[in-house]
Amino acid sequence: MRIAVTFLTLLFLLGIICSARAETKLMVVSDLHYLEPSLYEGSDLFVQTLRNGDGKITQYGEELLAALYRQIGQEQPDALIVTGDLTFNGEQKSHAALADWFRRVEESGVPVWIIPGNHDINVEHPTGYAKGTVYGTKAATPEDFFSVYSDFLETGGPGFSYVAKVSSSLWVAMTDVARYQDRAETVGMFTAQHASWLENVLIQAGKENARVVTATHHNVLAHTSFSRDDFLMFGSERMAALARQYGVQINLSGHLHMQHIVRENGLTDAALGAFCIWPHRYALLTFGDDDRWSYDAKELNEKFLPDGFRRLSREWFTGISRDKMKASGITGSDEETDAMADYAARFHAAYFSGTYRKDDRSWTRDPAYALWESRQDGSFVTYLRLMMSEASDDPLHAEGALSP
Ligand SMILES: [Fe+2]
Numbered sequence: 001m002r003i004a005v006t007f008l009t010l011l012f013l014l015g016i017i018c019s020a021r022a023e024t025k026l027m028v029v030s031d032l033h034y035l036e037p038s039l040y041e042g043s044d045l046f047v048q049t050l051r052n053g054d055g056k057i058t059q060y061g062e063e064l065l066a067a068l069y070r071q072i073g074q075e076q077p078d079a080l081i082v083t084g085d086l087t088f089n090g091e092q093k094s095h096a097a098l099a100d101w102f103r104r105v106e107e108s109g110v111p112v113w114i115i116p117g118n119h120d121i122n123v124e125h126p127t128g129y130a131k132g133t134v135y136g137t138k139a140a141t142p143e144d145f146f147s148v149y150s151d152f153l154e155t156g157g158p159g160f161s162y163v164a165k166v167s168s169s170l171w172v173a174m175t176d177v178a179r180y181q182d183r184a185e186t187v188g189m190f191t192a193q194h195a196s197w198l199e200n201v202l203i204q205a206g207k208e209n210a211r212v213v214t215a216t217h218h219n220v221l222a223h224t225s226f227s228r229d230d231f232l233m234f235g236s237e238r239m240a241a242l243a244r245q246y247g248v249q250i251n252l253s254g255h256l257h258m259q260h261i262v263r264e265n266g267l268t269d270a271a272l273g274a275f276c277i278w279p280h281r282y283a284l285l286t287f288g289d290d291d292r293w294s295y296d297a298k299e300l301n302e303k304f305l306p307d308g309f310r311r312l313s314r315e316w317f318t319g320i321s322r323d324k325m326k327a328s329g330i331t332g333s334d335e336e337t338d339a340m341a342d343y344a345a346r347f348h349a350a351y352f353s354g355t356y357r358k359d360d361r362s363w364t365r366d367p368a369y370a371l372w373e374s375r376q377d378g379s380f381v382t383y384l385r386l387m388m389s390e391a392s393d394d395p396l397h398a399e400g401a402l403s404p
Contacts, residue, residue: 023289029283034086036094044131055316055317057277081252083216084178089127106152113172171213172215173201176217178218187233190220194239202246213249219256224260249267253269270295277352291401354392
């Protein structure tokens with residue numbers, strides 16, 4: 001009797017194991033903005049150009065890719081999803097070098113799936129940097145893009161849209177909404193062609209009992225009132241409606257260069273911070289065997305980066321913000337303007353990296369906040385209040401349960 005019960009229990013457990021879906025782990029990166037080293041090596045002008053930019057630390061692009069390779073080795077994901085802005089400004093040379101790196105990742109056993117962003121195809125006048133001067137370099141066309149990356153994408157949808165079948169039960173609808181027909185445009189567009197293709201994908205997924213996640217470069221939901229123009233794709237309502245209709249719960253995006261998650265009526269848009277900017281984020285999207293999913297934004301492990309790099313990269317980012325604030329004409333004594341610029345730089349760093357939490361009182365108790373509040377005419381204080389009021393409760397984590 002006892003043997004029979006044990007045998008039945010074993011059969012029951014085996015049944016559960018066989019019917020359950022295996023856990024799947026996707027690793028996501030966005031906005032690598034990689035520049036092939038021969039296009040800038042030895043150029044002070046390039047470093048100066050970056051110093052006037054938005055915090056990209058592209059002069060360490062090789063070190064960052066090396067660290068990411070090791071991070072992928074540690075995470076052992078089922079696939080690497082790259083949501084566009086692969087290159088600095090669409091240089092053919094950068095794409096070719098990056099494709100070699102993706103090949104190495106695939107050789108390590110991790111499939112790579114990519115879509116372009118607004119800095120990848122038909123960018124006007126991409127440049128290389130020499131000592132004290134710049135020169136033109138070849139921009140990738142759609143044909144170049146396809147021939148360089150044919151191993152890391154499929155065909156089937158508008159532009160470079162396709163379905164990445166990570167497994168029979170998990171599909172990623174890689175939705176290319178970037179516009180580059182004549183020349184690269186900043187804002188993406190979800191068109192009627194995209195809608196028709198995506199709906200067919202979602203219907204087919206339903207028939208095959210597969211769960212679908214979508215991935216775009218541009219955002220499908222507005223993250224904040226100050227990141228709507230230029231970031232939210234045209235036709236976003238149409239894409240969001242379709243996603244909701246067919247039970248898609250999460251869209252993976254980038255483009256914002258800010259780590260932020262927004263959820264509206266059951267749909268989450270997880271905008272991943274730019275990989276090329278401190279704190280060099282990647283994300284893990286994990287599906288359990290019970291249909292639950294979780295999204296977590298992570299930072300590259302310090303041990304994979306050169307000694308002191310994390311600190312150097314943070315100082316690079318805050319230094320750029322601090323200098324911009326100082327140059328913006330803040331009024332007050334030297335001591336006051338230093339404190340205010342420093343506060344703005346620290347706040348930007350916290351906000352863009354996704355570590356600022358809504359209602360974190362330490363920021364409004366800071367003496368420099370009172371200085372900013374006293375400058376009612378300054379545009380930064382208006383922006384600061386907006387950022388605080390529209391902050392996400394948790395810009396690093398989201399979760400849910402997908403229905404098949
Ligand atoms: Fe970007």
